[in-house]
Each structure stands twice: as structure tokens, then as C-alpha cells.
Amino acid sequence: MKNKRHLALKHIVTAILLVMVADAARSQTDLKLWYKQPAQKWTDALPIGNGRLGAMIFGGAEEDRVQFNEQTLWTGSPRPYERKGAVKYLPQIRQLLFDGKQPEAEALAQQHFMGMKSNEANYAPDSTKWLKKVSAVVAPAAPGFNDSKWKTINLPAANGWEITPGFEGLDGAVWLRTTFDMPANMTGKNMVLSIGRVRDIDHTYVNGKLIGSAANTANRKYTIPAGLLHQGKNTIAVQVINFFDKGGLTTVKEKFAVYPEGENPENGVLLKSQWKYWIQDDNPPSYPRYNADYQPFADVYLQFPKQAVTDYMRDLDISNATAHVSYKANGVTYTREYLSSAPDQVIAIHLTASKPGSISLKALLKSLHKNFVTRKVDDHTLALSLKIRDGVLKGVSYLHIQTKGGKVLVTANNIAVTGANEATFYLSAATNFKNYHDVSGNPEAICKKQITVIEHKSYAAIKAAHIKDYQKYFNTFSIDLGKGVNADLPTDERILKFRETPDPSFITLYTQYGRYLLISSSRPGNGPANLQGLWNDLLTPPWGSKYTTNINLQMNYWPAEVLNLSACSEPFFGIVDDLAQTGKATASEHYGAPGWVLHHNTDQWRGTAPVNASNHGIWVSGGAWLCHQLWEHYLYTKDEVFLRDRAYPEMKGAAEFFVHFLVKDPKTGYLISTPSNSPEHGGLVAGPTMDHQIIRDLFKNCIAASELLGIDKAFADTLRLKYNQIVPNKIGKYGQLQEWMEDKDDTTDTHRHVSHMWGVFPGTDITWKTPELMKAAERSMHYRGDEGTGWSIAWKVNIWARMKEGDHAYLMFTKLLSPADVSSGKEKGGVYHNLFDAHPPFQIDGNFGGAAGLSEMLLQSQGDDIELLPALPSALTEGAIKGICARGGFDLNFSWQRGKLQTLEVLSKNGGTCHLRYQDKTISVETQKGKTYRFDAGLKQL
Secondary structure: OHHHHHHHHHHHHHHHHHHHHHHHHHHHHOOEEEEOOOOOOHHHOEEEEOOOEEEEEOOOOOEEEEEEEEOOOEOEOOOOOOOOOHHHHHHHHHHHHHOOOHHHHHHHHHHHOOOOOOOOOOHHHHHHHHHHHHHOOOHHHOOOOOOOOOEEEEOOOOOOHHHOOOOOOOOEEEEEEEEEEEOHHHOOOOEEEEEEEEEOEEEEEEOOEEEEEEOOOOEEEEEEOOOOOOOEEEEEEEEEEEOOOOOEEOOOOOOOEEEEOOOOHHHOEEOOOEEEEEEEEOOOOOOOOOOOOEOOOEEEEEEOOOOOOEEEEEEEEOOOOEEEEEEEEOOEEEEEEEEEEOOOOEEEEEEEEOOOOOEEEEEEEEOOOOEEEEEEEEOOEEEEEEEOOOEOOEEEEEEEEEEEOOEEEEOOOEEEEEEEOEEEEEEEEEEOOOEOOEOOOOHHHHHHHHHHHHOOOOHHHHHHHHHHHHHHHHOOOEEEOOOOOOOOOOHHHHHHHOOOOOOHHHHHHHHHHHHHHHHHHOOOOOOOOEOOEOOOOOOOOHHHHOEEOOOHHHHHOHHHHHOOOHHHHHHHHHHHHHHHHHHHHHHHHHHOOOOOOOOOEEOOOOOOOOOOOHHHHOOOOHHHHHHHHHHHHHHHHOOHHHHHHHHHHHHHHHHHHHHHHOEEOOOOOOEEOOOEEEOOEEEEEOOOHHHHHHHHHHHHHHHHHHHHHOOOHHHHHHHHHHHOOEOOOOEOOOOOEOOOOOOOOOOOOOOOOOHHHOOOOOOOOOOOOOHHHHHHHHHHHHHHOOOOOHHHHHHHHHHHHHOOOHHHHHHHHHHHOOEOEOOOOOEOOEEOOOOOEEOOOEOOHHHHHHHHHHHHHHEEOOOOOEEEOOOOOOOOOOEEEEEEEEOOOEEEEEEEEOOEEEEEEEEEOOOEEEEEEEOOEEEEEEEOOOOEEEEOOOOOEO
8 A cells, every 4th residue: 555655655746847847848848039120239139159259240131230259359468577586575565554554565565576567678668759759749739729520529428439430459549529609697717627537648738828738547627727718609529538448528527518616507508419539540559457458259240122111020039049020011020030050160140031133232241340341252251350359369260151042142241132032141250360379270261161161061050060069058957937927028127117017938948048158158169258149249358358267257257067067168268278377477476476376367468467557456365266166066076087187286376376475463373374365355365255255165175185186285284383373354343344354344335246244155165064154154154235237136145045044135037037127227247138237348257256146046066965945035936947956966856836845856867875855854776877866856866
């Protein structure tokens, strides 16, 4: 009788599992972002990518723009980043910090301890000569100067003049002119001219007289002496000299105005937003830079005959990585399909029409880079060649056309298609980059080979290979949280309604979109995802679109292991391999230390030295944090070959650095990290909490790896000794977890970085085994608040989930999915129409951090057990998940209803003991490699 009941129960559970799998499969079919209109701006466009080639699809009916990137196109060149001899200033910097002289320590470090910039040695004489030349031109300042042929620009521009067509990436000298009408009652008074921040030098004239000049990025307020202005029209002329990055008149604290001295700007004359401009010289000497910038490659423009369009739709299907546009015009249904193929290394654009002979268009290649040319390769191929202005890289792109029916004409400027039944464009792109110290590649040969390979393939075959390749990654995981009332709305409308109306399937879409973006931007054999993944349309992208290593690069890979995309971590391991080499020189020259070190930013050329400013650029824990994720990969996969041959040597090198670097604090006697900082907060200090949490984690993991591999016992003993001497986490006067050695936290401080929470997540320095520290961390999180930039909110989702506060984690998730580009026009953290995360502006780490945050609500395995539904929000009362991964080498499928676990399957990939916990019950199961184990809601094995 007992066996019959057991068999019946087993059948019931099997049936439930089949329904769960069917529901998960259904949810996979709903994974589309879709819209009723073309993209109006870049953050409306839809991303595709194969790990190396990425594109943004705008989908216009009359003109379609496909803006594309190739992962290796950066400014700069191979070079040393470390500053020789910096180490001799280390003792002085430390002593100044011990003496409480932070400003003096920062000044000394800025002068002597920061890394080398590009072109640092040659810049000064070239710049002096160029500045003298452009500054000698003063004629445009004259009131009567004829500017009738000048173009116009809207000012101020918050993100610099680069967003203005014709100004993309522009550096140099530019003249700006406007006029304003002076009322009679203001004449005879001293007036103030307020034009806001200027990047970087200005010479400002009123009615031909120089009234002010400055060489910084501060707000400009200049006094116009009484008598210089007259009733009626007056002229303002500003020569702006911009060396790099944002240029022009950028932001204004008060008003863009002329007003009486000592009075409110509101009482003055507001300046017009439209100014005239003349680009005087756009070729200044290459400005010294700490880091290189990731660059856009070019654009494909598809220009169609003008027609009245109906039934327009644009979508991105993340279940098979294809984007689509469809519409009707003159009784014909037109469709376009876009994909970026990893097997064939091309971007494909496939055009069809319901009526034969209806496809006619012109295709053009254009680039923002000054040094680009297009040329005809053959009767079906147009090429574009470019050279980076500030760097050694060159790029080539081929646009190849295949048609059914119709005529094709290729010139040096475009490809014209007339009367075709079908048309398919194949886009290839490559650079001369081979690795961070070799730029001897042949991009022309690479493009030619890629096009030659696909010339005799059908589009159907290329698409099938692309989908098969993509889905081997994507289909390892599925999730179904149920369907909300807004599930059938366009994506931009769902964003607006998400916080007011439950839409659990939108969370499913967002989570799977994070996985889609990781697969599309990080594939084995290519480089890692940068601050914008693979996608960037600006020559001066935000923060250089580089690799920021005080959280952002690491956050990009938070979902990789747990959401069954371990293979996508390979590019991350690749950059760690490189940095472990380049970081040796920085460790030696700056700290006189063995091993390797990485500070808070790196780029294509793998610089590891301190950059930007001493108050935040001297942060020594980047390499150790990268090593945390190497160890995590081992914990998830139990791959001892990876641990022995790749991870452990790099972990050991990072630990060797800290064994040397840690010094005794003269006040407490503990070992501390100094000089360093709590990332981007509080300046250069001795002993930030985050550093100590990361260093302890590194030492602990190295010790465990040493024991597991049976090597380096003496070194492990050294680490044990040092581990116990590192200053512990401290609880401050407000009951908070201290961010620094000193108890100086401000309860009103809402800084975006919550760095001292590292020990809660992603680390394990603070767990529920130390409840007093967890409570202190929770207190700190309440003080820091729930607002923030996109990635900061994503981090908070994970922290609150790790604290097992599911509803608070979900609250943060709703903020992460709030609209970034609101009707007021002011951007904030959240998501854009295409679900890209907003810092603002766009940073992809929030997408990845958010996807990881959902997994943290549903499963945690950082301790001894695999805990099911540890932070399930009350808003997600039912769901099913398949393929979520746990440390120890286990894949889990499970479902829940009314907030309670229903079914559970565990696949053991490596064998060993599996400890499962749900609510107050814990069980242990001895497993065999490759075997699946089933359990009921009470964790009873079936």
C-alpha cells in the first residue's frame, strides 16, 4: 500500500513537473520587446550582437539606421601605464594619511603616484604652439563680424556639443556668437554674464571687448563693466578651446542670462538657446589620457522610396536573437529581419515583400570618424575603411548584397537595389587589433574571408546556424512568473505601467533580456563586456565605455554562473589573464611589491595603474575582486583543472601583493590597506572597510584552493596568519556598519556606492552567522536609502535579497524597471525604452545586476546549503524556474504556488553531497554525477 501511495505521488509530481516545463516553454515564446513605431533615439533602438559585432536597429520605414560596433575598436595604443619610481612616494603618502593630512596626501599622490597618460611627454610643447596659433584669431569677436554663413547650435548642451550633428567627437577651437537686446532701464549698470560650465578654455567677449577667460570647467560668471553695453542689440562672442571629451557650454547652475550685478538672474535678460558657430580648428594635439575610449565603428543607412505606411511593428525576439520590422505600404507587406551571427561572423539584414519586385532601396556606409572612406570592392560589395584619430587602430567593413530578382548597382558611395523580390545584406567588420600588445592584424583580409565564406550560403542556412548556436546558451535556463494584465502591451507602454500594475511576466522578460545581452556581448574567443556591453554610438562615450573595475566589470558577470551562462564568463577570465600580467609592473613600480595589482579602471590596452584623480583612483582591490569571481566559477563548476591551471595562479599572485602591501595601523595595531579609498567616496584614506572584506575573501579562497590542490602549504600558513591580523568589520555609533576605520559615517549620506556592503554581497564576509554585523549592514542600507543610479539600484536588489528581505529587494527591482526618460525630459536611473539600464546615461551593468538580483531572491548557495526561495517577494506568489545553478555543481528546476515550494528537481553535474534547505528544514543527499534527484514540497526525496 505504501509503495502504491508513493507511486501515485510520484505520478502527481511528474505531472506537475511536465506542466511546469510546458509553462516555462510558453514563457520562452513570449520573450519579445516590441513597439508600434521606429526608434527615435539610440536608447529606443534594439541591440543585436554575436560577442564581437554588435548593432543597434532603428527600424525606420523611409530610412533605417543600423549603427554598429566591432569590439576591438578603441582609441590609444599599446603602452606602459605604470609610473616608474612612484614607489618612493608611498611611505610619505601613508604617513600623511596616518597624520590625518588627507588633502596633503592627495596632492602628493596626484603629482607623483598616478599612472602615466598617453602622449604625456610630448604634449606640452605641441599644445603651447597650437594654443598660441588659435588664440591669435580674434576677428569673430567684433560686433560687426559677418557670421551670416555660420551654422547654428543649441546651447547649453548638458552632455557637451558632441550630441550635435557635425560635432561628434569634436575637439579643438570653436567660436560661438549670439546677440541680446538690452532694455533702457539696465544701461549704465555693471552687469553679470552667466554662461555656465565651459569645457575647457574660453575667451569671452562682449561687443568686441574681452571680459573674461578661464582654463577650467567651472561655471563662468563675468562682470560686464558699466558703459560697455548699450540699449538695443549687443553681441556676445565666445571662443571655446576644448581638448577632449565634452565640449562647449555645457550646464548652467542658475540662468543663461545677462543681469544687473547683485540682483537675481530672473531680473535680467535670458539668452537665446540658438547660437551661431564656426569650427576654427578641429585638430588639436592629442590630449594626454589615462585610459582609452571604446569607439563606434560606422552606420548602415537603408534608404527607401517615400510611402504612406500602416500597421508598423518593430520587435526583438530574445528567444532566437532576431530583430524584425514589418509594415504595409501601397498594399504590400514589407518585412526586415536582423541578426548577428557568431558562426558566420556577420550581421545580416534580410528584406522581403509580399509582392514580387517591390524591394528598391539604396544602402550607404557612413562613419563618425573623420578619417574614413568608402569604395567599391566588386559588383556586390561596398567597403568602408577608417583610422582612429588618437590611436593606432584601423578598421575595415564590407557590406555585401545578395538578391533574388531585380538589379544591383554598386558604386564607391552606395549600393542601389531596384525591383528585387528579396534582398539580404551581410556586414562584416574587423580591425588590426590582435591583443593588447600586438596590432599587426589585417582587417581587409578578415572581412574578405568572412564575406567569401557566406557568399554561397543561403540566408536560411545562416539564420538556422545562428539560432542553433545562440540557443545552446539561451535555452539552458527558463523562468515563468505568470502573466500580468499588461503582458500584451508594447514594451515602452509596459515600462510606464509597471510600478502601478502587477506585471510578473515583464520581470521574466527583463531577466531573460539580461541573459540575452550577456550572450550577445560576451562570447568565448572575444573580449569581455564593457560599460556598455558591446554597443556604443559616441566617439566620446560616457566614462570612455571602458572597464570600470571597482564594481561595474564585475557586475556584468554576476548572472553568468547562476543563470546558466558559465561559458559567457570566458572573456572575463581572458581579461584577468591579461591584467595579471600587466599588473605586475604596477605592483612593482608603485608599491615595490611582488604579485599583481589592479586599480579602478582598465581598457583595451590593459592598464592597471591608478588613473583619473588620487581621491578615487588609488584603489588597490580591483584584482582581488576579479579573483573572487574566478573562485566563484570553481564553486559553481567544480572544475579543478580551471582552478589549478588558471584561477589559482592568479589568485596567488593577487594575494602575494597584499601580503607585502598590508601595513600595521599605528593606532590599533591591525593590518590595514593604505593608501586606498572606499570607491569614489570619501577620498584617499587609510583602511577602507571594503578593501579588508575583499582581502579577507581572497586570502580565505587561496587557503581553500591550496588545501584542495595540495600545494603551497607554507604560503597558505602565511595567509592564515595575515588573515587574523586584518582589522575586522566595525559597528559605529549609529549601529551602522562603518565604511572606514574611523566612525565617521553620515546618516544623511545617500552616495550611490555602498562599498562596505561588499561583505554582504557579492562577498560572504558578513552572513547570518554574524547577526550583529548583518543587522549593522541593514542599518547602513536604510541610512543610504533606496534611490540611486541604475547599477547602484541593481546592487541594492542583490544586497536586500542576501539579507532575506524579499519585499525590499522587490521594491528596488521596481525602481530598476522605472522609466528613465520621463516626460519632463530629465533622465534618472531606471530603464530606457529598449530596456537598457540608465546610470544615466546608459550603462549595461544594471541590466546584468538586476538579472542576478532576481536569482538571489529565488535561490542562494553562498553558505553550506542551497536555500530555496530565501527572499521570495510577496508580489511573486507563483512561478517555475528551470536551469538555475547553485554552487557545488548543481542545476535546479523548481516551482512554487501561493508563495510555497511545490516541486523540486536537482541535477548533480559532479556528484558529491547536496545540502538543501527550505524554510526550517535542511536535508543532505549523496549524489552521483549526471543523476537527477526529485523532491516534494517537504524536501522528501521521491
